[in-house]
Amino acid sequence: MNKRLQTLLVCPKCKAKLEYQAANKEMFCRHDQLAFPVRKNVPVLLEMDARKTEARNNQ
Numbered sequence: 001m002n003k004r005l006q007t008l009l010v011c012p013k014c015k016a017k018l019e020y021q022a023a024n025k026e027m028f029c030r031h032d033q034l035a036f037p038v039r040k041n042v043p044v045l046l047e048m049d050a051r052k053t054e055a056r057n058n059q
């Protein structure tokens with residue numbers, strides 16, 4: 001995926017910068033623990049399509 005595009009992507013929910021996770025081909029929002037899928041090199045920044053990831057710590 002385009003590096004420049006990656007740096008411009010923000011979470012549709014909280015507007016925080018998203019991190020690209022190459023292993024899962026997802027854009028990840030740390031704040032919401034949401035992973036947005038990247039389909040055919042196009043990030044799908046829809047909350048309804050995002051995968052909710054579980055926080056592993058117990059704080």
Ligand SMILES: [Zn+2]
Pocket residue numbers: 011012013014015016029030031032033034
């Ligand atoms: Zn977010």
